[in-house]
Amino acid sequence: MLKSFIKFIFCASPLIFIIGVSNIFADDNSVFISVRAIQASRVTTNQVNQAGHKVLREISPEIVDIKGKLRKLNYNSFNLIGSENKIVPINTKESFTLSDGQKVTLRPVSKKDGKVCLWINWKDQNGMNLLDTRLHFSGPETMITGTDATPESGMILAIDVK
Amino acid sequence: MNESKIKLSDKEEELLIGHFDGELSLFQNFLAKRLLQSNPLAREYFGSLKEVAASLRSFKADINVNNKVDLWDRIERRIDQEERAEFFLGTRDTARSELPTSNWFGQFVNKSVFGGMTVGLATAAVAFVALDNRTESTPNISLGNSVAVINEASQARFSPFVNSDHNVANQVEYASFSDSSAYQSLAQKKVSSNNGFRNQKDLRTLKRMEIPFKVDWMRSDGQVSFIQDPRRGSTVIWVNKGSQNPSRPIVLEAEPKLVTSPLDSSPE
Numbered sequence: 387m388l389k390s391f392i393k394f395i396f397c398a399s400p401l402i403f404i405i406g407v408s409n410i411f412a413d414d415n416s417v418f419i420s421v422r423a424i425q426a427s428r429v430t431t432n433q434v435n436q437a438g439h440k441v442l443r444e445i446s447p448e449i450v451d452i453k454g455k456l457r458k459l460n461y462n463s464f465n466l467i468g469s470e471n472k473i474v475p476i477n478t479k480e481s482f483t484l485s486d487g488q489k490v491t492l493r494p495v496s497k498k499d500g501k502v503c504l505w506i507n508w509k510d511q512n513g514m515n516l517l518d519t520r521l522h523f524s525g526p527e528t529m530i531t532g533t534d535a536t537p538e539s540g541m542i543l544a545i546d547v548k
Numbered sequence: 549m550n551e552s553k554i555k556l557s558d559k560e561e562e563l564l565i566g567h568f569d570g571e572l573s574l575f576q577n578f579l580a581k582r583l584l585q586s587n588p589l590a591r592e593y594f595g596s597l598k599e600v601a602a603s604l605r606s607f608k609a610d611i612n613v614n615n616k617v618d619l620w621d622r623i624e625r626r627i628d629q630e631e632r633a634e635f636f637l638g639t640r641d642t643a644r645s646e647l648p649t650s651n652w653f654g655q656f657v658n659k660s661v662f663g664g665m666t667v668g669l670a671t672a673a674v675a676f677v678a679l680d681n682r683t684e685s686t687p688n689i690s691l692g693n694s695v696a697v698i699n700e701a702s703q704a705r706f707s708p709f710v711n712s713d714h715n716v717a718n719q720v721e722y723a724s725f726s727d728s729s730a731y732q733s734l735a736q737k738k739v740s741s742n743n744g745f746r747n748q749k750d751l752r753t754l755k756r757m758e759i760p761f762k763v764d765w766m767r768s769d770g771q772v773s774f775i776q777d778p779r780r781g782s783t784v785i786w787v788n789k790g791s792q793n794p795s796r797p798i799v800l801e802a803e804p805k806l807v808t809s810p811l812d813s814s815p816e
């Protein structure tokens with residue numbers, strides 16, 4: 387009885403070791419990336435809120451979590467035009483194509499202790515290199531980047547990494 | 549007449565309050581009920597407790613009814629007003645006016661406060677110089693600690709690395725925007741100029757900024773601005789396509805070897 391038990395432990399130990407090690411590193415093998423594309427524009431509105439005050443900004447309900455950051459930009463209308471969530475393995479490129487032909491390519495470089503290193507490349511429809519950078523996210527923070535599409539409108543990307 | 553008949557003792561009051569709040573044990577509840585039955589003052593006190601509770605409830609309900617307004621909208625407008633006022637009128641200074649200055653104690657306090665501030669400033673200056681010397685030997689850029697590091701880096705350290713041309717470093721600028729275009733022109737701060745940090749106020753403003761991520765390097769065919777609201781610890785990276793400079797695509801660069809080698813624009 388004891389002999390068979392020892393034999394079982396001996397045979398199963400490599401398997402247990404592999405499962406344990408893979409569980410330890412499983413969380414650091416992929417990164418959850420969320421990209422939201424926001425169209426910003428300067429429009430005049432006559433809307434008033436409940437208190438009778440003029441509404442200064444129009445913001446889609448899907449992006450109210452970054453309202454505080456968007457208010458720094460010189461636009462008063464922000465509409466979500468697309469969003470995509472993906473789980474991307476480390477060192478794997480993932481491209482997000484925006485509606486107007488712009489392309490965002492992301493590649494998680496590393497992930498350790500919740501800190502994510504991310505390579506971001508954003509090209510416009512003409513192939514212009516809008517942004518090419520490598521950033522380190524140390525926590526759940528939304529990165530906001532944008533560009534002026536026309537004199538009265540802009541394109542904003544809100545990138546979340548977990 | 550015994551005083552206990554005129555006024556309830558502290559223990560009796562505590563017992564009644566506990567009974568009212570439902571925090572007593574079975575035996576204590578029995579004692580409280582017996583006190584209420586035997587003592588009219590206790591009944592009066594207990595009644596006053598009920599009245600206070602009822603008035604508080606009605607007051608709370610009144611607040612809830614009256615507060616159904618968009619508070620965020622109010623806060624947002626207030627922040628905008630404060631920002632405009634700060635640019636046109638300077639920083640609001642309330643602490644000094646609250647200090648007593650008329651009497652001897654007030655003057656003593658003022659002297660202590662300003663003496664402390666002077667020592668603090670001197671210490672900060674020494675610390676800044678020490679940190680500045682230390683960061684010069686650091687090859688990596690850390691935007692997480694202070695934006696001032698970026699600016700100094702772009703001015704003092706990147707220039708020799710990137711090119712002798714200062715235009716590259718000058719492409720990094722910091723700006724603060726709001727709705728009004730007039731305000732925008734006033735608020736926009738090009739801190740990263742050829743003169744570097746001449747203005748200590750700008751330096752202090754930038755030191756308050758916090759970028760929630762660290763940047764290894766960054767490049768763009770356009771002009772990159774870091775838009776920062778000093779009151780919020782967040783930064784927006786804005787690319788101006790109109791002022792593109794294809795011959796000088798590098799905006800920030802930490803490692804000299806990446807500058808000299810051909811740059812692959814797509815992630816590897």
